[in-house]
Amino acid sequence: MFERARRLIASCVIAAATAVAPVASTAQAQVPYLQLLPATQPKYAAVVVDAKTGEVLYAKRADSPRYPASITKVMTLYLAFEALAAGRLRLDDQIVVSPRAAAQAPTKLGLRAGETISVQDAILAMCTKSANDMAVAMAEKLGGSEARFAAMMTLRAHELGMRNTRFVNASGLPDSRQISTARDIAILSRAVMRDYPQYYGFFGAKNFTYRGVSMRNHNGMLNTMPGVDGIKTGYTNASGFNIAVSAVRENRRLITVVLGAPSTAVRNENAEDLMLTGFDVMARRDRGEKITIAQNLFEPEPSGPITRPSIAQGDGEQDGLKIVLASATPPASASRTKIVEPGKTALRGKKGGRWVVQVGAFKSKSDAKEQITLVTKRFGKHFDARDGEIGGKVAGSYRARFSGYTEASARDACQALKAKRMACMVVKPT
The missing domain is CATH 3.40.710.10 (DD-peptidase/beta-lactamase superfamily)
Known part of the structure; x- marks a missing residue:
């Protein structure tokens, strides 16, 4: 560790020297700066x-x-x-x-x-x-x-x-x-x-x-x-x-x-x-x-008063001192969405509406079901507690849908998905 510290001190000295000494060539002057001070x-x-x-x-x-x-x-x-x-x-x-x-x-x-x-x-x-x-x-x-x-x-x-x-x-x-x-x-x-x-x-x-x-x-x-x-x-x-x-x-x-x-x-x-x-x-x-x-590392601490702990920050622009991992898979109880597969009847009108939001069409029922689950996890505000449906096969694809919307709530839900560049379509009542 002492050798590494010595090398880092030497790096700073070399970089400082190149800033004030006559320079033989631009390339030569830049080498210590580039190689020894990457944080710059x-x-x-x-x-x-x-x-x-x-x-x-x-x-x-x-x-x-x-x-x-x-x-x-x-x-x-x-x-x-x-x-x-x-x-x-x-x-x-x-x-x-x-x-x-x-x-x-x-x-x-x-x-x-x-x-x-x-x-x-x-x-x-x-x-x-x-x-x-x-x-x-x-x-x-x-x-x-x-x-x-x-x-x-x-x-x-x-x-x-x-x-x-x-x-x-x-x-x-x-x-x-x-x-x-x-x-x-x-x-x-x-x-x-x-x-x-x-x-x-x-x-x-x-x-x-x-x-x-x-x-x-x-x-x-x-x-x-x-x-x-x-x-x-x-x-x-x-x-x-x-x-x-x-x-x-x-x-x-x-x-x-x-x-x-x-x-x-x-x-x-x-x-x-x-x-x-x-x-x-x-x-x-x-x-x-x-x-x-x-x-x-002999790196200067942030300038100015420190108003929060700085256990080991390299600068003063960080928000947190700990990386906290969220759950990889939310608990099963996190979503109240019911997934209704083809051939079964969905419970429509739960929120007082008959409009439908389609979030994709897939070659397999399992992909459609996974999409319903993913959308519910990410956009729970608009899809949680709705009725997720896997529509019957049309033109070779299974449609992933949510039902039970008013026109306004359906368009709001679709807008949220489209804002994240995800597929979405509002379907009028039939």
Whole structure:
């Protein structure tokens, strides 16, 4: 730790020197600044969390909107693990690669349209190679379409407490609408460990061999820092170099998220600095010291009076000192919606109206039922206590509907869904 501290002090000295000394070239002057002070970069955001308690040990722009890039796949995998745990999916099930999945931009596994791959291999391809084609194939397997799966991702994110996150695709390929934060990514990372520990090990796979080709995990920290066992990296031009990483040391687990670094090397070094300092801070606290990560990194504390506790904030803009995970699945009693399947009679007029709100049409009854459940959880104000119906098959699709509305309440409900870019249609009484 003393060597790391010495290096950080030297970094500050070098950066200060370059600001006042004659400069031989712009590139030479920028190297220390870029490589040694990543927190000064405009895209940078970071958070360090105690995985056991959720305590935020350090935060820098943790709630500022950022592009998650391929860290998106952690949510894709979370929903895959959820399906595996529920028995709706098995590791040896086969996924058919669609033309859309096959057409995804690299990085990808490269299967052709019509080829199949096992669920387990698709998961490993996402965890190691960050395969975009496998993310889309999994999305289509679980959601019917990538667009519907992205809506499922966003709903689950909000249920987990990721208040500032929105997903529009399953891979993390560039899209200006796909936004998250360092804090939200830490929440997701912690949720994966809490809810599906039996599958978390996939993130620690250092290599994956498929059809005779061996691929190394993009997360190089698995090989360079003892104790690291996951979870995911990401990069696009817009996002910069991102990582969510977790490590265990002396029976303590930390989760660190670094977003917007200027290079892989800077990202990994900064994440390691934060992680090692976090472990050191926790150990020193056990000995009775009052110390923060910011202090241990020789980072200035926020200026001005502090009116609330700042256990280890890297700046003064954070709202909370603890990451609290919401329930992955709301209690069964949380919703009073009744789902009426085809061939059965719905209880209409419960709220004094005969108008209907249709929230989608699906190839299977199970998908329609799942959509009713998802809409009820996310938009309970408008749909809870209504009668959810799975309409009879029309043109090859089952309609997911809610009944018992007046015209005004039906239009209000649809407006709420459309505001979140979700399908909705008001149906007049017949």
